[in-house]
Amino acid sequence: MKKLNRRAVIKAVAVSSVAVPVASSLTGCVTDGVKSQTEANPAGSNIRVVVIGGGFGGTSCAKYLKRFDGNIEVTLVEPKKTYMTCPGSNWYLAGLTDAKSITHDYTSLSDIHGVNVVHQRVSNIDAAAKSVSLEDGTILGYDRLVVSPGIDFKYEMIEGYSEADVDKIPHAYQAGPQTELLYKQIREMKQGGTFVIAPPPNPFRCPPGPYERVSMIADYFKKNNPTAKIIVLDSKNKFSKQKLFQEGWDALYGDMIEWIPAIDGGVVTKVDVATKTVYSEYETIKADVINLIPPQKAGKLAFDAGLTKGDWCPINQETFESTIHRGIYVIGDSSIAGKMPKSGHSAASQGKMCAAAMVSDIHNWAQPRPKNVNTCYSLVGSDYGISVAAVYELHDGVIGKVKGAGGVSPMGADDAFRKMESNYARGWYKSITADIWHS
Template identity: 50%
Template sequence: MKLNRRTFLGTGVAAATALQAPMVLGAGKPRVVVIGGGAGGATTARYIAKGAKGAVDVTLVEPTRTYYTCFFSNLYLGGFRELSSLAHSYGKLASDYGINVVHDWAIGIDRDARTVSLAGGGMLNYDRLVLSPGIDFVDGAVEGWDVTAQNKMPHAFKAGSQTELLKAQIEAMPEGGVFAMVAPPNPFRCPPGPYERVSMVAHVLKERNPTAKIIIADPKNKFSKMALFQEGWANHYEGMIDWINGDFGGGNVSVDPDAMTVTIDGEETKVDVCNVIPAMKAGRICEMAGITEGNWAPVTGHTMQSRIDENIHVLGDACAQGDMPKSGFSANSQAKVAAMAVLSALTDSKLFPAKFSNTCWSLIDTNDGVKVGATYEATDEKIAKVDGFISQTGEDAELRQATYEESVGWYAGITADIFG
């Protein structure tokens, strides 16, 4: 099925049908606070407010007034999108759904008092708290790099100014220059993302700087859609991309942002652009709330509730839930289950069995789109994969173009579903 806004918004999500006619239990309005205004948080806030019909007070805490989607940001790097097409505001969530949108940083959570402290000095009370803060980076994950070096060696895995910076650096590369990427270990946001990015960088360099080289230092020996990307690189960018995997020292990496060097397994290389994508962890507010185990926040897939605090739901990139990849589609899918669970807990709306879906599209070159996806269901242990699909090597150009066009329709549909 080709996805567009109408078909995406009409897909069979049981959660959407469950959010229609709640009744408040008790006299006072229950209060829900959602922290994080991306694909997970904004969707949850919208579906709770839509389903509650005024019976629940919903507050969305998000520091940025304009949200740039990380998904599709690689297409901006490749010249296939304008940055403005990735930008979304929260105006409709406030005006159309009555959500109290607070542009501030959440800096503390008191789980006993059920309060959220804000950087501006305010405090929010909650009956249920939803955390969808996305990712932060593991300190010391790449020797020689921390966030103070992100202007010299951008990560661009939080979209916006970092993405603009990386694009400018790519376009300013000298003739025959070197672009290096330090790829992250599993698990991380958008498993195909680094490799789509390499494809988009190669697309730009092929047109502007065809003698330039790309080096990928990767701690992994395999990655999402690996056969598809490697086929595409051979077809479109022959001889330009050198992928150094874990067996060949790709995980033994240090960088020097001042000298603009990358050292891979003891061999130092001078580079012109270095995209460092460090190991990732749940957004810091999850650690501050004391609901993480290791780098992520464990949840039950039935309701997306924290396994440490039942009054908190965690979703999107920040949660440890089982088989689903960390993606915008996953976060949006999990958000509907979380919203259904919150409304069931706070009103008399029905709780349906949790079901999830995800698709990740990637663009390798002009009209050469590929995808991978699956459906999932909640078990007591985790969110478990039910079945899946993936593009095949050797597909014809017409099918690849249709896959790319499908992704464009999906983007329009999902951003309307997130931001109203």
């Protein structure tokens, strides 16, 4: 009888963690090998893993747990039946893609991989009893728990703004109804109107996200509302891929976009929701549409379960196990994962790393040491893409960057290069969502 093979798991996590712009490369050829080997091995039998959160981190982890050891009983708990991705949601705002193309379901996860998918919200984690309570009253016992609840917002940091106001002033930083609302508001804005966006302070989900959004809204305005203004009131003095974004903004949108850094008074201190007035040291602006992205913290469930220290969840960066509660693993945006940015690509990589670490632990193998990649593509225009990539590995217990690996797109590249990167951006999206939700 063939035994589950540690090398096969390492190979699978290594292949699947690396970013490449074609779908087939991500899914790799190791699946069948791992599956046939695990079917014959009982080590994961009677082990119940519950994964909370069906986003980039949780879904990826649930799928790869089953791939690495098909005997483990894996249950994914996610309230939504379909998940709209934040990646691609800025393209949707511009009208460059539709909502259906960025919305995914969990059919493959249950039908192909045998994950039990439960569409409920977790209301409580009892770490001592090793159980989670769902909103319908069901209690699920677990041997190990993975928590990937994404982010929550510190609304109280902006005077006059609260969670109750998001249906008037959306943040659209969790894709779904908020994205649809912002989409509608942009289209209903008067000709020559003023759009104000306020990106959050560090650390936050997807560092280039607000600036890709500025670009995509400018793309829409250029075609449909060419005298509109976009004012970026920033809580920071610099931002991800800044020079590349600004080069693209100058080339594509002239003086439509004005960026005000914190040092020039860009920090939004107060908002009057009723009159759509935004207050900052720079200026008091009466806007037509406002997109306020508040400061961020770990998802609410992480706080309720006592998994946080400060705003985020401390973890053992080799295994993703919480340093507060043994047997509970935290991945994705909620976790403190060394130098890895809070991104979908990072969360998916962490899901796989966590799955490999857990399976190795169950089988009493040495922990794998995968190298991981994060690539953040952004569209500045429909045929204008830019990117930043880095490779990560564990150093002295902390996930750090591999020196000399990765990089950013060059400044001053020609149109063909930017177009090629815009195609890579779309290819990246197809690859990663196919890997997580469709294969």
